[in-house]
């Protein structure tokens with residue numbers, strides 16, 4: 001039995017990394033989710049449905065058969081990307097609320113390249129679409145980065161504002177220069193078969209983009225914990241003054257975090273365009289950029305945690321449809337449950353504290 | 362008021378208190394008491410367990426074993442609120458105040474009787490004014506805590522504890538951050554509190570302070586209580602022996618620097634104004650030769666910190682030039698200067714020196730981009746750990762290993778990590794600000810030896826310290842800083858104390 005502070009001292013509750021008491025933090029996250037589900041159960045019961053069968057339907061819808069598993073993982077692809085995007089920004093001590101807009105630019109860039117160069121061999125075409133999506137997302141995120149470093153503009157505000165700029169600018173493109181030849185809807189022409197990613201599981205929509213994302217998660221983990229760049233990023237995020245005093249190029253590191261963050265959000269746009277819609281559309285993202293914030297927080301801003309949290313949120317979203325059709329629980333209730341997860345994740349520090357207290361009792 | 366010796370029930374009594382962190386025992390069956398009206402000093406090396414014991418008293422830690430009694434009644438302290446309710450107030454080594462809030466808001470924070478939702482701030486302000494009046498503690502209830510000096514913040518901590526009705530006071534190294542004048546002021550307050558029957562635990566590394574203010578002294582060594590003595594019946598020498606278990610002597614400079622040694626650090630006409638336009642450095646000149654220690658003596662707040670930060674590149678001066686080994690570094694960032702061999706031991710180690718990661722990760726902050734810490738951008742965790750283990754051994758850092766979060770180290774041991782990190786690079790120029798603040802006598806001697814060793818190796822050292830003894834023992838030359846200027850220079854063997862203090866207080870022209 002080891003002694004633990006009965007109450008936390010003034011130190012901010014921030015991720016301290018692999019050497020911290022990570023196990024307890026993971027436990028706190030899981031408890032936060034369970035508490036949210038418990039509150040959700042009360043709401044479902046008030047609605048007049050048996051919570052057990054409702055959650056059963058939700059689980060069934062998310063993981064019940066091969067197809068539902070595939071749908072859940074398909075949904076986890078963009079959420080993992082945006083979750084990682086936000087996590088990298090957090091690690092560097094900045095907030096990227098702009099993943100939504102960066103995602104839109106990524107999607108538009110991917111579609112533009114795919115439509116412009118349909119005759120490239122797939123081995124060239126696929127990487128160039130992916131690359132241009134990431135570059136577009138990165139460039140769009142550079143804007144708030146420069147505004148912050150040059151003028152001290154708070155990125156919390158600029159990134160969120162630039163989302164609207166991005167969304168409306170993309171709408172302009174989709175009604176204008178990029179509009180489909182038929183000329184009805186705000187969307188591009190359908191992409192050529194050559195641009196699509198091969199299926200991962202037969203007769204489902206899950207494509208090998210999921211494997212790519214797993215690779216990105218592994219790479220992110222490696223970058224954060226095993227490279228000097230990731231180390232310096234974390235130091236800047238924890239205490240920029242210490243970083244400066246230790247001779248780190250704080251400005252360049254912050255810019256690099258914005259770029260990586262934007263590139264990851266752009267990748268989410270690519271995955272949606274190529275893997276789901278097969279074209280760029282208005283409203284490509286039902287808030288993946290914002291859900292990414294919650295995914296990043298729930299995942300403790302660590303890449304592996306983000307992956308787990310993304311799958312959880314994907315399951316909640318995918319399973320909600322089944323819960324609605326099978327049990328008559330409105331899918332808005334599932335949205336409320338997601339909101340509850342947010343609340344409990346924010347209050348997770350209290351759970352952490354309670355766990356510590358039990359540890360010392 | 363009964364005299365302390367005659368008090369039948371001690372105000373606070375600990376018996377058999379044991380605190381373990383994992384397998385490490387920080388407090389081993391400690392018996393300790395303090396009577397009302399008594400000042401009981403607690404001495405011990407860095408990491409001996411003083412702060413840990415007091416965190417138990419303040420309800421911040423639950424001991425694995427042992428009992429706590431207040432006025433003879435056994436109590437259980439589950440939280441700092443329990444402790445406060447029983448009249449225990451703590452002035453922490455690292456203050457526990459909310460900087461953006463006012464003094465009154467800090468004092469009232471979380472206090473139910475002020476009103477939970479609509480606190481009656483007018484009454485709080487009046488009460489605080491009354492308290493500060495009664496004890497001669499200069500505190501403005503409306504001041505923003507973040508704007509106050511360290512000494513001012515400390516007064517706020519004391520007033521806050523008094524406002525919350527503290528009858529038992531724990532002061533953890535209150536004098537470490539104070540100038541000698543301010544220490545006198547603090548002692549006046551403590552004496553007044555003692556007269557009013559307050560029980561006090563006083564932690565300090567400075568034996569003369571302990572001898573002056575305390576009634577009894579207890580000495581901790583490696584988690585164990587080795588002795589409790591009446592202050593009148595002991596001596597500084599005996600206490601030092603009890604603390605480290607042997608005799609020791611503080612080293613000092615003896616040889617001289619050849620006058621033709623090359624200048625390694627040169628600053629000319631440095632001028633720096635802070636964000637509010639107040640001049641902090643006002644045409645300051647400084648040059649340090651190879652193998653020379655230049656001491657900067659002065660009363661705190663006369664530009665020492667600004668000087669150090671301008672030298673290291675954390676701030677950029679508005680005018681003046683700066684050279685390291687003949688290279689102009691005016692306007693360059695800290696990275697460039699570190700590359701040229703500059704090392705910084707910052708004054709404010711919590712804010713500038715360490716980051717909330719493991720000891721190992723803190724040990725390589727400045728060298729992360731070079732082998733062995735990393736190769737081609739890839740970290741070598743084993744090399745980092747090995748380096749940290751060497752540092753821990755060389756600098757005698759008391760810890761459980763390189764993976765321990767540095768924030769859980771005792772203050773003195775954090776300082777050893779910072780020093781080890783800076784000195785292990787074999788720097789050419791060292792800017793050391795208050796390098797022994799918060800260190801015990803043994804560790805202080807160790808740091809002094811390290812600085813002298815660096816001097817022998819050929820480093821140019823700027824030693825900024827408000828400890829006159831330290832400056833006098835180590836410096837080849839002493840420069841006196843006052844209001845952002847060097848107002849006098851005294852070679853080592855020609856230092857008259859009265860002249861020095863006249864210069865420091867601005868009462869003599871150079």
Ligand SMILES: Nc1ncnc2c1ncn2[C@@H]1O[C@H](COP(=O)(O)OP(=O)(O)OP(=O)(O)O)[C@@H](O)[C@H]1O
Nearest residue numbers: 382387407408409410411412413769770771772773
């Ligand atoms: N949360 C913790 N986890 C692990 N070890 C700890 C923790 N807190 C303190 N320690 C260890 O307990 C020992 C005693 O620390 P403490 O802070 O009580 O020393 P101290 O006597 O106050 O020293 P100083 O004079 O340097 O302030 C140290 O070795 C420290 O590393």
Ligand SMILES: [Mg+2]
Nearest residue numbers: 412454771772
């Ligand atoms: Mg201490």
